[in-house]
Amino acid sequence: MDYRRFLREDIDALEEYAPVKPLDVLAEEIGLPVGQLVKLDANENLYGAPAAVYDAIADADLHIYPDPGQTHLREAIADYVGCVTPEQVVGGTGADDLIDLVLRLTLPEKVAVVTPAFGMYSFLAKINRVQPIEVPRRPADFSLDIDALRAAVDDGARIVFLTSPNNPTGNALPLEQVRAVCEMDALVIIDEAYIEFGGESAAPLLAEFSNLVILRTFSKWAGIAGLRVGYALCDPGFAKLMMAIKQPYNVNVAADVAARAAIEHRAEIAETVRALIAERGRMVRLVSELGWLHPLPSDANFVLFKVEARPAKLVAKGLRQQGVLVRYYDRPDLANYIRISAGRPEDTDRLVTALKKLETA
Numbered sequence: 001m002d003y004r005r006f007l008r009e010d011i012d013a014l015e016e017y018a019p020v021k022p023l024d025v026l027a028e029e030i031g032l033p034v035g036q037l038v039k040l041d042a043n044e045n046l047y048g049a050p051a052a053v054y055d056a057i058a059d060a061d062l063h064i065y066p067d068p069g070q071t072h073l074r075e076a077i078a079d080y081v082g083c084v085t086p087e088q089v090v091g092g093t094g095a096d097d098l099i100d101l102v103l104r105l106t107l108p109e110k111v112a113v114v115t116p117a118f119g120m121y122s123f124l125a126k127i128n129r130v131q132p133i134e135v136p137r138r139p140a141d142f143s144l145d146i147d148a149l150r151a152a153v154d155d156g157a158r159i160v161f162l163t164s165p166n167n168p169t170g171n172a173l174p175l176e177q178v179r180a181v182c183e184m185d186a187l188v189i190i191d192e193a194y195i196e197f198g199g200e201s202a203a204p205l206l207a208e209f210s211n212l213v214i215l216r217t218f219s220k221w222a223g224i225a226g227l228r229v230g231y232a233l234c235d236p237g238f239a240k241l242m243m244a245i246k247q248p249y250n251v252n253v254a255a256d257v258a259a260r261a262a263i264e265h266r267a268e269i270a271e272t273v274r275a276l277i278a279e280r281g282r283m284v285r286l287v288s289e290l291g292w293l294h295p296l297p298s299d300a301n302f303v304l305f306k307v308e309a310r311p312a313k314l315v316a317k318g319l320r321q322q323g324v325l326v327r328y329y330d331r332p333d334l335a336n337y338i339r340i341s342a343g344r345p346e347d348t349d350r351l352v353t354a355l356k357k358l359e360t361a
């Protein structure tokens with residue numbers, strides 16, 4: 001019997017998500033040693049996690065299943081966030097897991113995705129047979145078009161996916177706009193994956209709006225993207241339902257202790273966050289000086305540059321051949337842009353050298 005007979009009918013319509021590849025795989029593809037690659041394509045903290053995080057994993061009881069109730073992790077996160085109780089926190093296998101959970105808990109016909117956006121919203125919507133409606137930001141500055149969003153909600157979108165600061169454009173939402181969106185007749189997801197780098201958190205609005213869900217992650221600020229820890233902040237009742245339908249052991253033992261160690265040692269990590277923010281400024285200055293890459297203002301640990309005079313796609317390719325990895329998006333609204341993560345000073349230096357080499361190529 002042919003297995004294809006048993007597949008879901010929409011299987012051919014599902015697009016594959018194109019995630020960034022790990023360094024060793026890329027090194028092999030490009031033909032350079034891993035140590036020569038400059039990884040500015042996935043907004044990771046290139047300073048890595050503090051030693052205390054590695055120590056916590058070394059001491060963990062890996063032969064025992066994790067706590068499905070996430071007791072200590074939820075307490076630690078509530079303490080870290082400040083204005084929520086542990087009952088308002090749900091941990092996940094990265095923020096991606098929480099996006100999927102919210103969709104599976106609600107299963108609306110349609111959701112609104114404010115674009116350009118992080119690709120997982122539409123990807124996971126389609127996997128769950130939910131139709132994503134794209135609501136474009138304004139082309140000039142990628143600001144939110146509230147009226148267009150309201151029209152999508154009026155048209156039946158029951159979840160709104162918004163990111164602040166936004167990936168890949170870098171701009172944060174003013175809290176007053178978040179408030180206006182929360183007053184719409186929809187579940188409002190504010191993805192704050194980059195909130196440690198800038199922008200104003202919507203967390204204080206949780207006390208006012210039970211239709212607000214905030215997503216956060218340890219992947220970008222804490223240097224543990226590889227461990228996959230994210231969390232949702234929401235109404236306690238909604239949190240209870242998410243806890244009820246999640247994979248019981250979605251946060252594994254190593255991820256659990258590492259995330260808690262990161263919170264405990266947040267002052268040390270904050271130094272690397274400050275360094276990355278400073279380096280974002282230096283990168284903007286040096287790259288802009290070349291004259292053909294124009295930065296958008298960023299509150300995150302990356303910058304979206306508009307590329308002039310040459311195809312952005314070829315710039316990304318030319319950098320890659322030199323071992324410098326940046327993000328190019330094959331979609332019309334971002335055809336002339338590349339996104340570059342902020343790294344360490346030596347990463348910026350390699351980037352600038354490689355860009356200059358492209359000028360003479």
Ligand SMILES: *Cc1c(COP(=O)(O)O)cnc(C)c1O
Binds near residue numbers: 095118191217
């Ligand atoms: C990177 C990113 C995430 C993914 O977070 P994980 O916790 O690593 O799954 C979520 N949202 C946005 C906007 C991101 O850029």
